[in-house]
Amino acid sequence: MAAPLEYLDVQCPYCGETFAVEVDISAGTQQTIEDCRVCCAPAELYIRIDEEGNIVDVQVSGANT
Numbered sequence: 001m002a003a004p005l006e007y008l009d010v011q012c013p014y015c016g017e018t019f020a021v022e023v024d025i026s027a028g029t030q031q032t033i034e035d036c037r038v039c040c041a042p043a044e045l046y047i048r049i050d051e052e053g054n055i056v057d058v059q060v061s062g063a064n065t
């Protein structure tokens with residue numbers, strides 16, 4: 001069975017462009033670093049996921065701020 005992946009649109013804290021990231025919602029609340037698809041800068045993502053597997057909060061920040 002495939003992992004329950006969901007696509008999430010996040011806004012890059014550096015260039016302001018929006019790009020999609022893949023989130024494994026079965027992993028629960030997670031913190032990850034994704035490179036911006038546009039400017040390649042590393043954006044730090046904090047994704048809060050509830051017990052039912054819903055994404056309830058997403059925070060994006062620059063890794064060096």
Ligand SMILES: [Zn+2]
Nearest residue numbers: 012015036039
């Ligand atoms: Zn960017």
